[in-house]
Amino acid sequence: MVPxxxxxxxxxxxLKFLKExxxxxxxxxxxxxxxxxxxxxxxxxxxxxxxxxxxxxxITPKNAYLIESKWDGSNNLSSGLGRNQSLRHEILGWYQRxxxxxxxxxxxxxxDERQADFQIKFKGKYIPKTHSHGKETKLSKNLRTxxxxxxxxxxxxxxxxxxxxxxxxxxxxxFEVLSFQYQPTHGLHIELS
Numbered sequence: 001m002v003p004x005x006x007x008x009x010x011x012x013x014x015l016k017f018l019k020e021x022x023x024x025x026x027x028x029x030x031x032x033x034x035x036x037x038x039x040x041x042x043x044x045x046x047x048x049x050x051x052x053x054x055x056x057x058x059i060t061p062k063n064a065y066l067i068e069s070k071w072d073g074s075n076n077l078s079s080g081l082g083r084n085q086s087l088r089h090e091i092l093g094w095y096q097r098x099x100x101x102x103x104x105x106x107x108x109x110x111x112d113e114r115q116a117d118f119q120i121k122f123k124g125k126y127i128p129k130t131h132s133h134g135k136e137t138k139l140s141k142n143l144r145t146x147x148x149x150x151x152x153x154x155x156x157x158x159x160x161x162x163x164x165x166x167x168x169x170x171x172x173x174x175f176e177v178l179s180f181q182y183q184p185t186h187g188l189h190i191e192l193s
Contacts, residue, residue, distance in 0.1 A: 004186075004191060005191065005192040006185075006186050006189035006190065006191055006192070007189065007190050007192055008188060008189050008190070009071060009073060010055065010069040010070055010071040010073075010074065010162065011042065011055065011069070012189075012190055013069065013071055013162040013180075013182055013190060014041070014042075014055045014056055014067070014069040014160065015041060015192070016182075016190055016192055017160070017162075017180060018039055018041060018056055018058075019192065019193075020192070020193050021180070022034045022037070022039070024180065025058070025160070025178065025180075026058075026060070028178050029058070029060070029063070029065055029156075029158070029176075029178075030060055030062060030063050032060035032061060032062075032063075036060060036061050037058055037059060037060050038058075038059040038149050039056065039057070039058055039059075040054070040056060040057040040059075040146060041055075041056050042054070042055060042056065043056075043057055043142065043146055044138075044142060045088065045091075045092075045139060045142055045143060046128075046138070046139040046142075050125065050128075050139055051087075051088045051091050051092070051125065051139075052084055052085070052088045053088075054066055054067055054068065054088065054092075055067050055068055055069040055160075056069070057146065057150075059149050059150060059153065060153075061153075062153060062154065063153050063154050063155070063156055064096075064149075064150040064153045064154070064155045064156070065155075065156050065157075065158045066088075066089050066092060066093075066155060066156070066157050066158065067158050067159075067160055068081055068085050068089075068157075068158070068159050068160070068175075069159075069160045069161075069162065070159065070160075070161050070162070070170070071161070071162040071163070072161075072162065072163040072164055072165075072168065073188070077161070077168055077170065078168060078169065078170060080159065080170055080171070080172040080175075081159060081172055081175070086157075086174075086175075087122070089157045089175075090122075091122055091125065092146075092155070093155055093157075094118070094121070094122075095143065095147055096147060096150055096155050098110075098114065099147055101147075101148060101151075104130040104131075107129075107130050107140065107144065108129055108130055110127070111127045111128070111129050114127060115127050128140040128143070156176060157174060157175045157176065158175060158176045158177075158178060159172045159175045159176070159177045159178070160177075160178045160179075160180065161177060161178070161179045161180070162179075162180055162181075162182050163179060163180075163181055163182070164181065164182060164183060164184070167179050167181070
């Protein structure tokens, strides 16, 4: 017997749509086939003190989509994304344009060469070395893994808005905004199939 599985809010809706309605999302993006995609759900880049978490990253054969999600239960939905959310898009875009891949030593040389400029541009944020105090850093490993998968694809910033009744009007500068309607199935929760 399979248990009923319920999710709630923008994270739950993001998971549901990625698992059950990916084709609907891809139709609005670049019409790639789901089988040709790499999906990251809530990839972490050090929480808010570093860069934070995207809600998802969808990598298709030609493009990479950095996803933020909002739902009609969010406070100030019409105001769009906060500065921390849009900043992580700027940061990952900077990495994708400036880092061309390589081993640990090449990453550390990149850190040394670009650190000061990065910290000025992103106000105290830093490029993590591969090791700190003899241990591999999670932030460096997570960044490099995702950057390798993105490669030289074109990066797009996307805001997905989930709503129940009336489609909200949201204008998010420099983001493609996609809207999807959903219906709660158990109170305010949504069942995963």
